[in-house]
Amino acid sequence: MISSSPIRRADVLWRDTLDAVLVRPPGGVEVVKLAGTGRALWAALEEPQRFTDLCADLGATHDAEVSVIAADLAPVVSDLIARGVLAGHDTSPHHDD
Amino acid sequence: MTTDGWLASLAGHGLPGAPPIGELPAPVGELLPAVSAHRLIGVVAAAIADGALEPDPMSRDEIAVAHETSMREVLLLEDVLLDAVDVLGAAGIDHRVLKGAAIAHMVPENPSERVFGDNDLLVRAADIDSSVVALVDAGAHRPAPPLSASFDRRFAKSVTLRWRGATELDLHRTLAAGPYGFLIDRAELFRDPVEVLLAGRAVRTLPSDLHLVHAAIHVALGDVEPRLGNVRDLAQLALRIGSHLDAVIETAAGWGCAAPLAVGLRTTRALGHDLSPIEQWSHSFRIDAVDRRRLTAYAERAGRFRRQALASWRVLGWRDRLAFGVALLAPRAANRSARSRGNGPPPGRRSG
Numbered sequence: 001m002i003s004s005s006p007i008r009r010a011d012v013l014w015r016d017t018l019d020a021v022l023v024r025p026p027g028g029v030e031v032v033k034l035a036g037t038g039r040a041l042w043a044a045l046e047e048p049q050r051f052t053d054l055c056a057d058l059g060a061t062h063d064a065e066v067s068v069i070a071a072d073l074a075p076v077v078s079d080l081i082a083r084g085v086l087a088g089h090d091t092s093p094h095h096d097d
Numbered sequence: 098m099t100t101d102g103w104l105a106s107l108a109g110h111g112l113p114g115a116p117p118i119g120e121l122p123a124p125v126g127e128l129l130p131a132v133s134a135h136r137l138i139g140v141v142a143a144a145i146a147d148g149a150l151e152p153d154p155m156s157r158d159e160i161a162v163a164h165e166t167s168m169r170e171v172l173l174l175e176d177v178l179l180d181a182v183d184v185l186g187a188a189g190i191d192h193r194v195l196k197g198a199a200i201a202h203m204v205p206e207n208p209s210e211r212v213f214g215d216n217d218l219l220v221r222a223a224d225i226d227s228s229v230v231a232l233v234d235a236g237a238h239r240p241a242p243p244l245s246a247s248f249d250r251r252f253a254k255s256v257t258l259r260w261r262g263a264t265e266l267d268l269h270r271t272l273a274a275g276p277y278g279f280l281i282d283r284a285e286l287f288r289d290p291v292e293v294l295l296a297g298r299a300v301r302t303l304p305s306d307l308h309l310v311h312a313a314i315h316v317a318l319g320d321v322e323p324r325l326g327n328v329r330d331l332a333q334l335a336l337r338i339g340s341h342l343d344a345v346i347e348t349a350a351g352w353g354c355a356a357p358l359a360v361g362l363r364t365t366r367a368l369g370h371d372l373s374p375i376e377q378w379s380h381s382f383r384i385d386a387v388d389r390r391r392l393t394a395y396a397e398r399a400g401r402f403r404r405q406a407l408a409s410w411r412v413l414g415w416r417d418r419l420a421f422g423v424a425l426l427a428p429r430a431a432n433r434s435a436r437s438r439g440n441g442p443p444p445g446r447r448s449g
Contacts, residue, residue, distance in 0.1 A: 010296075010297035011296045011297045011298070012296055013172050013295065013296045014172075015168040015172060015208065015209045016207060016209040017142065017161060017164055017165045017168055017209065018142050018145060018146065018157070018160070018161040018164060018165075019161055020165070022165065022168050024172040024173075024176055026296065031172055
């Protein structure tokens with residue numbers, strides 16, 4: 001299950017570091033560290049994006065197959081939604097139009 | 098380049114006309130304590146990010162770890178700040194966020210550049226007792242009791258509370274210890290609030306001109322040797338004010354605080370940048386005998402608090418002088434005990 005249009009949650013506290021983004025979700029005691037792809041994901045989700053568009057953008061940036069990016073990204077997005085970092089409605093990929 | 102010179106060039110990074118940051122003058126492990134003490138680790142990270150500083154990979158890694166540690170602390174502080182703002186809001190207490198948390202979101206391009214080590218909130222003197230009660234009821238801890246029943250609302254610069262992981266929350270009645278703290282028009286501090294967004298929520302803070310006056314007063318009257326991070330704040334705020342300096346000077350002069358405004362602003366020359374109009378004004382300002390005497394109350398560490406108490410006593414009205422003197426000379430036994438444990442405030446400075 002992944003989000004059709006994930007976006008950064010507006011109610012998180014966050015900061016850039018040299019190699020990552022640190023996000024403190026509301027009511028959380030744990031800071032989530034987004035490095036590598038997670039950092040690129042955070043940068044890309046300042047505005048909501050359809051998951052397919054997001055994968056296409058990141059695929060172009062990293063010169064990778066969209067299907068590979070989608071397979072890698074889907075669990076990451078779901079996890080970050082569960083941890084309160086991203087917002088989005090969970091839908092099946094085939095509903096992602 | 099000396100370490101002090103390098104730190105000054107770091108503090109001036111990005112300011113118009115500032116000299117380039119030189120190479121690290123010592124191993125990064127030796128520099129980091131001073132960088133942290135001056136609250137400049139965020140500027141180091143910013144300088145690396147924009148290519149102005151190119152340390153070797155190992156040094157870069159050490160800096161990245163130090164910056165990340167500071168950012169984690171800042172995120173905790175902001176989380177606590179939002180809780181405090183909620184508590185005060187629920188109690189109907191008007192407040193303003195001061196210093197680091199507000200400056201970080203108003204002044205630098207990226208808030209990750211500004212590191213801070215505590216939270217500062219301003220409330221009206223009439224609300225300070227109820228603010229302390231509300232925050233303590235919500236879980237904050239006051240390490241030391243007030244010097245007298247009315248001391249906080251009449252004389253304290255601020256009340257220090259600790260909350261969640263011992264983070265420090267200073268609840269301010271005014272902006273400075275000593276005589277200048279009593280001269281500041283505290284009602285004016287609540288004019289023209291500006292909102293900054295924290296976690297998508299608007300919190301109220303001072304407008305830029307009052308932040309500038311506060312930053313200058315803090316640099317001039319706070320630590321005997323000001324942090325370069327605070328001097329950088331001041332230079333950046335002066336830059337924002339630009340040619341609109343007259344209103345700022347009038348505000349400070351109206352309080353009797355033009356001298357600390359000028360003294361604070363003069364410190365920015367050490368950063369080597371092109372001085373803004375109000376920084377130039379500070380170098381032409383002449384300090385009169387009254388202010389010279391008042392300013393000596395803030396110089397040198399030894400005897401500082403006794404001198405501040407004495408200088409404060411001179412600017413108070415007769416009724417307040419009596420209460421102030423009694424509070425300082427005959428503190429409650431419990432407070433004496435707290436002070437003897439090292440928890441209490443220096444006389445006339447902070448309460449609790």
